Amino acid sequence: MIKPRVLTTLLVCSAILTTTVTPAVAAVTPMATPSEQVAEPVASPAVPTATLSLAVQNQQLVDLIGQTQWQTYGQPAVTKDPEFNDQVLNLDGKSAFYTTFTDQQFAKLQNGMAIEAYFKYDPAADANGEHEIFSSQQGGGLGLGVQNNQVVFFAHDGSGYKTPKGTLHKGQWVHAVGVIDKNKTASLYLDGQLVQQVAMPGDLKLAQGTKDFVLGGDAVPGSHVQSMMTGQIRQARLYDQTLTSQQVSQLNVEAQVGKQPVAPVPVDQTIATKLVGPKRIASGHTYGLNVHARQIKATGAAPITMDVVYDAAKFDYVGAERLLQGGKTQIQLIAPGRIRLTTTANLSKAEFKMYAQTRLAHLNLKAKAAGETQIKFEQLTKDTTIELGPAQTVEIQGKYALDYNGDGIIGVGDVALANAADKVAAAKAAEIKPYKHVVVLTTDGGGNPWDPKGMYYAQGAEQGTKTPVWTTNPEIMKKRRNTYTMDLFNKQFAMSTSARAVSPAISAQNYISMLHGRPWDTLPKEYQGTNATMGQEYFADFNKPQAMFPSVFKMLQADNPTRGAAAFSEWGPIVNSIIEPDAAVTTKQSASLKSFDDVANYIGTPEFQSTGLVYMQSDYMDGQGHGHGWYNDNYWDKYAQYDALFKRVMDKLEATGHIHDTLVIANADHGGSGKNHGGWDEYNRSIFMALGGETVDNGRRLHGGSNADISALILNALQVPQTPQMFDSQVFDSLAFLKQTDLSKKKRSVETLKLSRNDQEAKVQLTHNQNRQLTAFDLQLDLAGREVADVKVPTGVQILRQTVANGQLRLTVSASQPVTDLVTIELVPSKTRAAKTIMLSQAMAATADGTEVLVDLDNDNPLTSTAKPDENGSTTTKPDGNGTAVKPDENGSTTTKPDGNGTAVKPDENGSTTTKPDGNGTAVKPDENGSNTTKPGGNGTTVKPDKNGSSTTKPNGNGTAVKPDKHETSTTGSGTVNTSGADKTSTNDNGTSMTAGTASSHASTVTDRVTSGTVLPETSSSAATNHGSHSTGHHGSGWLPQTGEAVQRWLAVAGGVFLMLTGAIAVWWRKRRA
Structure with missing residues (x-):
């Protein structure tokens, strides 16, 4: 047995406490030594003094x-x-x-x-x-x-x-x-x-x-x-x-000398009772009810019997645990809806807050039908006066109507499962949440064991255990035989080995910090629970009208009452008091080395589907430290068992598919030295903190961290805001998590949404198919300051939601058949060049059975488009790698960019075109009068200006004749380009001819538009704005570039000219020197 006594400020911990631990201590009040001392009576010679x-x-x-x-x-x-x-x-x-x-x-x-x-x-x-x-x-x-x-x-x-x-x-x-x-x-x-x-x-x-x-x-x-x-x-x-x-x-x-028999004075026994439990519970989850009784008038113990009555249509009885004085309290299900409690335990006069003395039993009831109900006492004992406590009112929260997959969160999986009439409503409510669950696994007394570069080691055993020292000795490190956990935390997780326990490095102080979201020493004195007080009394918010420092469990329930939570702890005070008795949490005091099993089993239940947080504490290593010493041979030998324990939980997550939507946090509450802990030394305070999940950067070494950060990590993963009373609780190293745009580096077996773009549009396609059909998609795109003109989808894809807010386009679509092309977003032409480009920032997809998939995102792809009109009605052609790129400038003249096989054309300051040579093309250069002088190109073609200063292009090696007409429109073998900017026409995506004056109005017809047989139910105001005023040209602006794109084109041409001249000079100089 480990004696339950260690240093309060230095050495107190969990493993040394029994089921019920000691009461709180009060402050010392010194008293003067009595001045009068009386000599002891002479004892019998047979008894020593x-x-x-x-x-x-x-x-x-x-x-x-x-x-x-x-x-x-x-x-x-x-x-x-x-x-x-x-x-x-x-x-x-x-x-x-x-x-x-x-x-x-x-x-x-x-x-x-x-x-x-x-x-x-x-x-x-x-x-x-x-x-x-x-x-x-x-x-x-x-x-x-x-x-x-x-x-x-x-x-x-x-x-x-x-x-x-x-x-x-x-x-x-x-x-x-x-x-x-x-x-x-x-x-x-x-x-x-x-x-x-x-x-x-x-x-x-x-x-x-x-x-x-x-x-x-x-x-x-x-x-x-x-x-x-x-x-x-x-x-x-x-x-x-x-x-x-x-x-x-x-x-x-x-x-016994002087003892007189005293006749008992009959006193009516009066018992006060109280029910303590959550005011609200999610349907399908376990409701924990604490039944309390206390003496008001002290008498000898007499059997007390009372019934707890509830609506059997609202609850099912699961079982009872944590009985007062063991076998002296008995629980019996009389009938559905009626539980009988009988106790012969010695009842205390202590207040109900002192749960270790007043709680008769912890009853577990499974919540069923939604609605408000009551649980109450009924008195059966005839010869005992029992003051029945008030009924406990409980609201059973049903699931959301649109929560088809039952996880308590409306997401794209519910869109996939919804019937046709409800898909739009589900899409409007859908959220993108990579994590649906968080599982925290705390090893009490586990210290800092998983650093591959070294470990703490203490020579000796039992009372001879020496102070631990950090060692990198390979022979000593072989004593650490945890192959699975070393791989898990160093390669599959991101881990900090520089994290610290909250001071003092004692169990209760650290668990309060973990679960209430602030360092223990920043709490008011009343809330600074210790191992002793938390083993005896409830957390200090008990019975207060407003909780000052609620646990993370209460924060989660306040954010989403349709979800549940669970906690499994081998050390009683965590589930008895540090987690409040009125928090909606399924709790169990696990047997030694069984808490991991309890977590794995719970993950396999239907309740886990709608559970936000599971917390677990394993007490075994703390017991080894106190019983045999920290970091010595026995400690490392016993730690080897934890490979199988951690693997049990991870395997269950993998088997159920929840490995993809669960963040796993593993940590220790403290380390130790000798057979104790609690000091400021590194071997007492040094702990590990490891994070594993779909967005975690596997293998990254994190820096810093405190046990007070656990609540912040939980809330951040589940996208729940921190509450004001939280302090110094944070995501201690943001590099632990990757943005979705960076997840492709993890090489996961998931589909990819590929975004290709140019200045006019962006197209989203589905790639890397995983042999399953995705039927719903929820996308968020950063528009980079651009405005949406239209959103088009192919046949079989339906737009369910389209909104723009804070520069983000949110699109939710369904697909009735396998697709590759998902959506095409047409953009309103921009006058200025944006600092960044449109990109996918978040996305989630779902299969027909509601399984959600956090897809990879691929944003860096150029898009080739057909000719489209600009603000002046001129056509703009983007290069596709095989063709000639043509772009009108501000005056309606065409600017041709070179591609791998084409000809580069650039107007000079007089409006004439300047053609630079490329690998296969013709070099054209204006003379001092503004006329174009054409030199023989690679194909031997010459071009000479006519008497009006216009350039006439002769058939080149490709046999194409180009000649301007009387409207100064140049005609090529490929089509007509209007350089005047007037009365031009363009062809829309449906092949319909439009004039420039109708192009913008066409772009604005987004509201209630049916695209490819698809109804668009919701449109943002910005997408429906008429942008026709943006079509005004910049005539008379001269040869100077007026836009960012024009500046870039001008600089590109100037750079090309400079390089060509430099090369010509170099050739001329070499020939002269020769």
Whole structure:
């Protein structure tokens, strides 16, 4: 057994706590040492003299031997006990006394010793958790206490605590003596009788980090006191030698002297009850109901029976767990809609907030039909007055009407599943969310184990374990045998090995930080829960009208009440208190090493489909650290088991297909050194944080990170805004996640949406088909400042949504048949060149069964288009790699760009064309009068201007004659280009001839347009705007370039001329030198 005592500010952790842990400690209030000391009565010669003897005299605690001085903690009281008609200490569970021993005083106890206490434990107080009577324990030491309704003698021999125990009789005076003898045994006597003896091979190991001895509680470094009892103490002694059974029996007889029988006073037993649970739960998920009861008037324990009644049409009973005092509380399903609770447990007077003392049971109910309902108490016991708490009103939230795939999010998968009448409505509500789920896997005490470059290692074992050191020694690193996790976190995930635990590096502090979204030390004092307080009482928001620091579970439910959540923890306080009892979370306290199994099993249930968050804590490695030491051979040997555990969860995600829509976060809460943790050292605070998911940059080494960042990572993945009370919780390294435009680098087996574009239009096509038919697509395009003239789709594709907001075009379409060409977006001509180009920024596709696919995006593709009119009605032809590119300038003249096989033509400042030679073409250059002088080209063709200054093109090697007509329109063998900018016509995509004056109005007819037999149900205002005013030309602007594109053309030609002249000069110079 691992003794549940470690440093509160340095060494406290989860594994050392039992099912119910100790109450919170109060602040120390020093008390002056009593001036009056009374000599101890002479003991029987058969009993050795105690080295310390405590009793109450003159309303004060005194050491009758006079060797110690005691300080108060909290507000201990002195009262008169009716059985002895004498003064006794009265302790309320928040008060105690402590003194500090010297090394010499402790040393005297190591050659055989005994400890004695005469006490009466409050029948209404908790005795499940560990509460000390007379003790000094901290990773060692000894003491008398109560736990699991038993009296226990704790004695540490270096390898662990030896714990002889016997039955606790609450409400009665108990004489307890613990003895460590020279025969290497630890013995417990109750009321003069030996009840259990346990072998104790090693020598007594004293408490670590503290020299305090406590009456009414236990020692802890820093704040002196913890684990306080509730009840009365009449005397306590400590001996530096062993006692025989006869001596113990004699001490018991002496303790009873003066005791008078007291007749019980009949008092009506009054019990208060309360139901604690969420006010809202998603249909199909498990509703956790906590049933509480407390005494208002203290009496002896009597059976209490009550029924919890609910609407069987709204809930199904699943089961009960976390019963008060184990077998003393029983749960029975009487009939659907009625659960009977019967308990003989000793009920406490504590407030309902103290769940460890007042919660009878945690009931699990499966929510069914949507609507509002009530759960209430009904009283059955006739001879007991029970104050029934108010009914619990619960709203069961049904799924959204358009949520066809049942994941709680309306997306393109629901568009694919919707019937024809609902597809438009589903498209309007659809969201693009790469992640539907987040799974967090925390290894308690797991430290920083997965860095391939090195690892922490501690020589020695058990008590001889040395301080861990970072090593890169290959031989030592072979002790780390986790091949699967090393590959998973270093190659499949992105991981930080420079992350840190929140300080102090203790479990409760870090779990509060993880799940409530801010570092523990930034919370108000009331909210700074510890291992001790969280094992006893609910998180501090309990019973408050407004939660000040809600958990991430409550944030998620507030954002989307149709989704659920789950938590599986091997350490009780996480699911009992750190996660609020009124949070809509399916919770389970998992068995040791079974939390991973519980997560994997849950992923395979229908509930996971609509679950946003699953949180898991595994406690095993923390137990290994406390029991045998951190980072030593045993630690690394036991850590090897986690390969199979992590693999179990990842395999289940893969098998269910949820590997593609789930972000997995893996981390540790802290590390450790020796058998403890909590300090500021690297080996205490150094942890790993790893992220795995569809958008994660696999194999990337991340930097930084804190356990307080876990909530921010969860919310960011699920696209839920952070709440104002969150602080210093963030996505600590944004490089962990890739934009969708960069996902192609991961080489996933998914389809690709390919965007090809030019200045006039952009076309989206589906490529890399994965042998499945995608039937719905949700696209978001960054328009780069451009405006949409029209959106066209091929036959079989229907536009369901088309909106423009904040420069983003959102298109949702369905496809009734396999497609390659998806949509073509025609753009309104732009006068200026944009700093960036139109591109796909996000997209999601879906199959006919509603499976959503985060497709790859390919944006870097040029698009070849046919001639289209510009603002002046001139045609613009883009190159396709095989042809001649022609582009009108601002004056309506044509500008020809060279391609791989064509001729480059550029007008000079007088409006004449200048033709530069390309690999196959003809060089044309104007003379000083503005006429074109044509030199022999590669095909031997010459061109000479006529007397009007016009250029006449002779048939070249390709046999094409070009001659301007009387309207200054040049005619080529390929067609007609109007250079005047007047009365020009163009052909639209349907082959219809249009005049320039009708081109813009055609572009504006987007609203309610039917394209290729497709109805467009929704159109943005910007897409329907008439842009005809943009057709005005810039006549009379002269030869200077007026647009960004014209400047680029001018610079390209000038650069070409410069290069040609430079080359000619170089040739001339070489010939001259020769």
